[in-house]
Structures are given as structure tokens and as C-alpha cells.
Amino acid sequence: MEECFICSKHRRMAELPGGMLLADEHCLVSHLPLVLPQGPRESVYLGYLMVEPRRHIAELGDLSPPEASSLGRLAASASSALRSATGAEHIYAAIIGHGVEHLHLHLIPRYPGTPREYWRTRVDEWPEGPRGDAARIDELADAIRAAAPSE
Ligand SMILES: [Zn+2]
Numbered sequence: 136m137e138e139c140f141i142c143s144k145h146r147r148m149a150e151l152p153g154g155m156l157l158a159d160e161h162c163l164v165s166h167l168p169l170v171l172p173q174g175p176r177e178s179v180y181l182g183y184l185m186v187e188p189r190r191h192i193a194e195l196g197d198l199s200p201p202e203a204s205s206l207g208r209l210a211a212s213a214s215s216a217l218r219s220a221t222g223a224e225h226i227y228a229a230i231i232g233h234g235v236e237h238l239h240l241h242l243i244p245r246y247p248g249t250p251r252e253y254w255r256t257r258v259d260e261w262p263e264g265p266r267g268d269a270a271r272i273d274e275l276a277d278a279i280r281a282a283a284p285s286e
Contacts, residue, residue, distance in 0.1 A: 140172050141237035142191050152269040153276030157213055157283055161205035162188050164213045164242075166272050172234055180259035181267035181275060182221045184242040186210045193236045210240055212283050217244055220278035221265075227258065 145163065148155045153166035167183040169176050186209050188202050198206060214226040223244030230240050245258045246265060253261040267275060 139191055139237050140235050141187055141239060144168065145187070145189060152267075152272035154273075156184065156276055156279050157209050157216075159205050159209065160189075161202040162186060162209050164209050166267070166276060169269060169272075178266040178268045178271075180243070181265040181271060182217055182223060182244040182246075183259055184213055184217060184279075186213060186240040186242065188238055191237050193232065193238060195230055195238065197238070206240065210242065213242055213279070215284060216279045216282040217242060219282040220275060222247065227255070 144151065144165075148163070148165065151165060151168050155163055155165060157164040164184055164186050167179045167185060169179060171179075186206060188198060188206060190202065192198065195203075210228060214228070217223060217226055221244055224247050225245040227243040227245065228240060229243070230238065232238065243258055245254065249258050249261050249264065253264075258264065
């Protein structure tokens with residue numbers, strides 16, 4: 136059986152650009168990696184974060200109450216830190232789950248100046264949108280960790 140993309144990513148968080156941004160015992164937040172299930176990329180949309188439970192479950196409804204509470208808290212903290220670290224005007228949050236069967240919440244910043252036709256979940260397709268290579272993702276990750284509200 137092929138290994139779950141997200142479970143395998145969780146085992147090598149330290150090697151990922153940006154590493155672990157926020158985490159507790161139930162869930163963790165990281166930047167979209169440069170190696171995606173669709174293949175490797177030179178750069179990805181900057182500030183595109185993922186919030187994921189550590190446990191391999193597929194659906195929002197499968198979260199235990201402590202996991203659900205952790206997912207909500209981390210999503211709120213990450214959104215707030217992402218806004219202050221990037222100047223994004225809005226953070227979209229979406230759970231889609233067509234590609235990978237491990238629950239993941241997408242947090243996608245909308246930057247000032249994004250044309251309206253790219254609003255909603257297509258903001259990351261805006262060709263002029265900020266892109267991050269490994270170095271730029273590392274830099275943003277430090278800014279997000281510094282901006283994250285302390286518990
Ligand atoms: Zn998994």
C-alpha cells in the first residue's frame with residue numbers, strides 16, 4: 136500500500152521548507168511543501184498553510200473533541216499570524232480532500248491587489264501573486280512563528 140502523503144510528511148517536518156510553524160499534541164501547521172503529490176515545484180504560492188491532525192483520519196467529523204479544539208485553535212492562531220506576517224487582507228480556509236485522504240485544512244492568504252477574478256480559492260493561481268522558494272518560505276516561517284499569539 137502506498138504511504139499517506141501527509142503521514143509521511145509529518146515524519147520529516149524538519150526537512151521541509153519552513154518546518155513546523157505551530158503545533159500541539161493533536162495537530163500541526165506547516166507551509167505548503169515544494170514537493171506535492173503532483174510532483175516537485177521550484178516555488179509555491181507564498182503563505183499557503185496547511186493545518187493537519189497528527190492522526191490519520193479523513194473527515195472533519197472523525198476528529199475527537201480534543202483534536203477538533205486543537206484544529207480550531209491552531210487555525211485561528213495561524214490565520215492571525217499569517218495576516219500580520221504578510222499583510223494579507225483575508226485568509227481563506229477550506230477542507231476539500233479530493234487528492235489526499237488525510238484531513239487537511241488549507242489556509243490561503245489573499246494579498247492586497249489580487250484581481251477579483253482570482254478571489255475565492257483561486258487566489259494561488261494569480262500569476263503576479265507572491266511565490267516562495269525554500270529560502271523565502273523559511274523567512275516567512277520565522278515571521279509567522281514570531282507573530283503567533285502565545286498560549
Ligand atoms: Zn495520513
